Amino acid sequence: MSTLPVLDPTKCDGCGLCVTVCRCGALVMTGEIVTLVQVDDCGWCCDCELVCDTGALQCPYEIVTIED
Amino acid sequence: MSITIESISKLGYFKGVDADRLASLAQIFGQRSFLKGQTVVSEGDSEQNLYFVGAGVVKIFKTSSEGKEQIIKITRPGESFNDIAVFSNGPSPYSAQALGTATLIYLIHKNDLMPFMEKNWKVVQNALECLAGQSRLLLGLIEDLSFKNVMGRVAKILMENSLHGAEGFQKLTQYEMAAMAGTAREVVGRSLKSLEDTGAVRLERHKIIIVNKDLLNQLAGLN
Incomplete structure (x- = not known):
């Protein structure tokens, strides 16, 4: 199981563009909105976030420091 | 299958134009399907087709001689691209690539479009609005890339958000970083890659x- 983008269904307008760009099949249309499906290989390409016009999808990065 | 009048009426250039007038265009418009990652237009192409996204998403971008990519715009259904080549009688200044599966593109050749525009002021008006919108977007990108040290700002944002809190590591999306840096998300993506090139950060999935x-402190201007 891999970490997936964060979806806010209340902001999703159901345009489906994220589903068409998703490379791993983690996003599917369910009725008129998008839902997330657990997959093993989300590569965090962030294309879904890039094409989402409403901000419903977010791909947050953890900011990690490697101490010297 | 040819394009429907309803589909034409949803394209930026043809909004608000009478359906009767659009009927003549239905036979002229072409349509092509592209798979994810396929190139629709390459920078330097001299095709004089005006393209519209019918379904899916198209990425408009430029590539440097070192292979670095700068996204200029994400084009969504109804929006046009290759306008600059068509109206300036020159080669395409950017490349366009299908981002989504089964991306549907409508196209009309300049030689077919111009006579229609001559007879339809509303289409000229819409075209001017589209081109002005694109100019505004490009000016914003020029401002960000030329006058703002976005990489430095992103470096500073990363430093300021690198503290490990009680709830774990801080998280930021590229949109959030863009808002904090006062720039476009497309510029943040490029800045993160540039920061990675310096050796200050490494990008790993999420x-x-x-x-x-x-080094990051130095790039952020913090020491």
């Missing part, structure tokens, strides 16, 4: 790992 804090 992590931005600060591997050289001193």
Whole structure:
């Protein structure tokens, strides 16, 4: 199981563009909105976030420091 | 299958134009389907087709001689591209690539479009609005890339958000970083890659790992 983008269904307008760009099949249309499906290989390409016009999808990065 | 009048009426250039007038265009418009990652237009192409996204998403971008990519715009259904080549009688100044599966593109050749525009002021008006919108977007990008040290700002944002809190590592999306840096998300993506090139950070799936804090501090102008 891999970490997936964060979806806010209340902001999703159901345009489906994220589903068409998703490379791993983690996003599917369910009725008129998008839902997330657990997959093993989300590569965090962030294309879904890039094409989402409403901000419903977010791909947050953890900011990690490697101490010297 | 040819394009329907309803589909034409949803394209930026043809909004608000009478359906009767659009009927003549239905036979002229072409349509093509592209798979994810396929190129629709390459920078330097001299095709004089005006393209519209019918379904899916198209990425408009430029590539440097070193292979670095700068996204200029994400084009969504109804929006046009290759306008600059068509109206300036020159080669395409950018490349366009299908981002989504089964991307549907409508196209009309300049030689077919111009006579229609001559007879339809509303289409000219819409075209001007589209081109002005694109100019505004490009000016914003020029401002960000020329006058703002976005990489430095992103470096500073990463430093300021690198503290490990009680709830774990801080998280930021590229949109959030863009809003904090006062720039476009497309510029943040490029800046993160540039920061990675310096060796200050490493990008790993959903992590931005600060591997050289001193260098990042320096790039952020913090020491």
